[in-house]
Amino acid sequence: PVAVQQWCDLITHYAHANNLDPNLIAAVILQESGGNPDAYSKSGAVGLMQVMPEDGLARDFICANGPCFAGRPSMKELQDPAFNIAFGSQMLSGLILKHGSIREALKAYGPMNVGYSYADIIINIYEKYQ
Numbered sequence: 026p027v028a029v030q031q032w033c034d035l036i037t038h039y040a041h042a043n044n045l046d047p048n049l050i051a052a053v054i055l056q057e058s059g060g061n062p063d064a065y066s067k068s069g070a071v072g073l074m075q076v077m078p079e080d081g082l083a084r085d086f087i088c089a090n091g092p093c094f095a096g097r098p099s100m101k102e103l104q105d106p107a108f109n110i111a112f113g114s115q116m117l118s119g120l121i122l123k124h125g126s127i128r129e130a131l132k133a134y135g136p137m138n139v140g141y142s143y144a145d146i147i148i149n150i151y152e153k154y155q
Contacts, residue, residue, distance in 0.1 A: 026055060026059075026060065027060075028055075028059055028060030028061070029051050029054050029055050029059075029060040030060075031060065032051075032054065032060065032073065032106060032110065033047075033051075035106060035107050035110045036050045036051050036054070036110060039110045039111045039114040039115075040114060042111075042114070043114045043115050043117070043118035044118060045114055045117065045118055045121075046151075048151055048154055048155060049117075049127065049147075049151050050074075050110065050113075050114055050117070051154065052147050052148075052150040052151040052154065053074055053113065053117065053131075053134070053147055054073045054074055054110075055150055056146055056147055056150055057070075057073065057074055057075035058072065058073045058074070058075055060073065061073070062104065062106045062109070063104065068136070071100050071103040071104060071109070072103045072104055072105075072106070072109035072113075073106055073109045073110060073113070074109055074110060074112075074113030074114075074117075075113075076097070076098070076103050076109060076112055076113050076116065077097060078097050078098055078099055078100045078102075078103050098112055116134070117130060117131075117134055120133045120134055127144075127148070128141065128144045128145075128148060129144075130144075131143060131144035131147050131148065132144045135147075
């Protein structure tokens with residue numbers, strides 16, 4: 026879709042920088058924001074790749090050791106398309122290394138408590154645009 030293609034240069038750059046297929050990043054962007062850099066979810070995720078920031082609504086999410094998203098970028102930083110794609114791509118790459126597969130990584134990247142449904146949606150989009 027054109028809404029995602031407009032970010033092609035950034036997607037390609039940061040995908041390669043993080044050893045990812047650009048089509049995988051594009052699939053995440055399509056599902057998460059539809060290519061809208063100003064996207065803001067009801068849970069507080071921000072930008073093209075819908076990353077949870079350290080502030081805003083996300084500040085109120087408390088985990089066992091304190092705020093869940095402490096140390097994350099700010100909403101303002103994540104509203105910048107280049108920063109959002111850079112951070113989201115790096116995060117996804119780290120999750121793939123940690124979990125050993127794209128499907129497991131996407132499960133961890135996506136919303137909590139939805140099982141593999143989020144991962145399967147992204148993988149279906151990814152495969153559709155191969």
